[in-house]
Amino acid sequence: MxxxxxxxxxxxxxxxxxxxxxxxxxxxxxxxxxxxxxxxxxxxxxxxxxxxxxxxxxxxxxxxxxxxxxxxxxxxxxxxxxxxxxxxxxxxxxxxxxxxxxxxxxxxxxxxxxxxxxxxxxxxxxxxxxxxxxxxxxxxxxxxxxxxxxxxxxxxxxxxxxNESLLRRRMDVEFHLRKALSQNEFKLVYQPVVDISTSHVVGLECLLRWNNPHLGQVPPSEFIAIAEESGLIHPIGEWVLREACTQNKKWQEAGLPPMFVAVNLSRKQFNNYLLGRTVATILIETGLAPKYLELEITESLSVDARLATSSLEELKKLGVRIAMDDFGTGYSSLGYLRDFPIDKMKIDKSFIKGIRHRDVNAVIVNAMITMAKQLNLLLVAEGVETEEELQILREYGCRFVQGYYYSKPVESKVIEEMLVHLI
The missing domain is CATH 3.40.50.2300 (Response regulator)
Incomplete structure (x- = not known):
């Protein structure tokens, strides 16, 4: 030619x-x-x-x-x-x-x-x-x-x-992501949820981390989206669920105080009609009581309302608790509370950072806390980093918080040391 x-x-x-x-x-x-x-x-x-x-x-x-x-x-x-x-x-x-x-x-x-x-x-x-x-x-x-x-x-x-460099990076991430499970490159870290009235850990949120020999530490903000686009989110999400339930059961068998572990669900996981069956199977396999598993969904999820309601009702029948993460960051917050069987609201950290009395965020947070109480929902404030933020939340009647003020996400061994002090 x-x-x-x-x-x-x-x-x-x-x-x-x-x-x-x-x-x-x-x-x-x-x-x-x-x-x-x-x-x-x-x-x-x-x-x-x-x-x-x-x-x-x-x-x-x-x-x-x-x-x-x-x-x-x-x-x-x-x-x-x-x-x-x-x-x-x-x-x-x-x-x-x-x-x-x-x-x-x-x-x-x-x-x-x-x-x-x-x-x-x-x-x-x-x-x-x-x-x-x-x-x-x-x-x-x-x-x-x-x-x-x-x-x-x-x-x-x-x-x-x-942008050739960005596309090449995406290609490399997806290529190595396909082998990450079989190569045991994933691990979970846990961030405590704390009762500010006692300063005791009452629950944990598990977070996925990926360290690849070629790419190094790849942030979840980068690889989760690629996992969703490529369809890899289903086996990865199932691994996270099973690993979190297994670890929680091990802590309980070791005599540590029983508490919930929260697992984030991606949009594709949540829209999968097999989600309820998968969760039920993992709970049976690991022996973890459903009340110690919390599944977090975000209001930014693009969901089929009918399918979502069916999935959530199936999960509720299992005894699993449902939390809405990043509450207040989108346009569907109130609609989700009305339409879905939600147990807990998690106020997004963007409302907590630098909060001061009588500023806009303070008014919004106060309204969220009041609404949660009236709806009989549990509530957690995320991203708490300073004493001032903690004090304002305490004055507004928020009981549970999560953030660097108490602990960054840490590995399971560190969590064990924290929980030992609660025995």
Whole structure:
């Protein structure tokens, strides 16, 4: 091919699944055309001589090193740029390949396209990478087209700007997230809920933490959203529930004071009609009494009201307590209290931080506390960090708080030390 308005692509793969996915994605782009498919290096060379593609996509999961052999043959016989589809090739390896050849080499996580659910953004990014590999591999084309600092949309028009570093980061996070459970990379930490009248711990909220050998500590604010988009939130959420219930039961069996542990539910977990069955199964498996499990939902959840009501009623029948987290941050707070069987309100920390008498937040918090009492709901103020904040909440009649004033989220061993003093 080699024309500036249309580019030929050769796919080297023996996977039917990979072929179908690549055909579908390439078909959506007017600048890229699949001109051939080969199953090994020799077939790839024949196709390259006949079709003269502008880019080679090579599936490194070919069995018995066929993929590596094919890559080596292409490197030795042609400067055609290569985009490696792999679940394991490192950036360092790609840099080595680039140093060994004239044509450009790039790398894309195969799992992101083939194993995961449909993701238009990821497919568009893949097409963008295909074209950048082509432009890098054709001498003089890349700078002449003025694309050095421009990102291309799926149609090659350049009208949609990609932040390549952010998309690459997202791709890497999702790739490693898929292996995090099997590699035991998750852990739970716990933040105490304290009765300010006694300064005793009365409950705990568990929080998920992820430490990956390649990415380091990844904040929940980053990986939870990716887990939801990729569908990984279901196995991860189930692990969190089971781990929290197991740990709580261990504390009780060790003779520590029994108390609830709260677990946050994501939007997709909450909208899953199997949620009640999953929770019931975990409670039976771990032997934890339902009254010691609290499930937190946020008012920012986008939910089907009928499904949500059914799910919550099923959970209530089990004896599990339901809390509304981040209360007051959205537009559905009062509607949720009216429509759903809520047991507890948790005032969002944004209302507590720097609170002072007679300011706007103080008036709102006071009204929330009064409303909770009138509705016979439990109430917890989140994010308490200072003595002044604590004192105002005490004066307004708030009994339970959570925040750095008493403790940051800590590991289970630290919690055990806290609870020992309550015996």
């Amino acid at each position: 080699g024309q500036t308005d249309r580019y030929g692509v050769l796919l080297v793969s023996d996977s039917k699944r990979s072929r179908e996915v690549m055909k579908t994605i390439l078909h959506t782009d007017s600048q890229l055309e699949l001109t051939g498919i080969a199953e090994d290096g020799n077939s790839a060379l024949i196709c390259m001589l006949r079709e003269k593609p502008d880019l080679v996509l090579i599936d490194m999961s070919l069995p018995e090193l066929i993929g590596l052999t094919a890559l080596q043959l292409i490197m030795e016989h042609s400067p055609t740029p290569v985009l490696v589809l792999s679940t394991h090739t490192s950036d360092t390896s790609i840099a080595t390949i680039q140093a060994m050849r004239l044509g450009a080499a790039d790398y894309f996580h195969k799992d992101m396209l083939v194993s995961g659910p449909k993701n238009d953004e990821m497919a568009a990014y893949f097409l963008h990478r295909c074209k950048l590999a082509i432009y890098n591999g054709i001498k003089g084309v890349y700078p002449a087209m003025g694309l050095k600092n421009q990102q291309l949309d799926a149609n090659g028009s350049g009208s949609q700007l990609f």
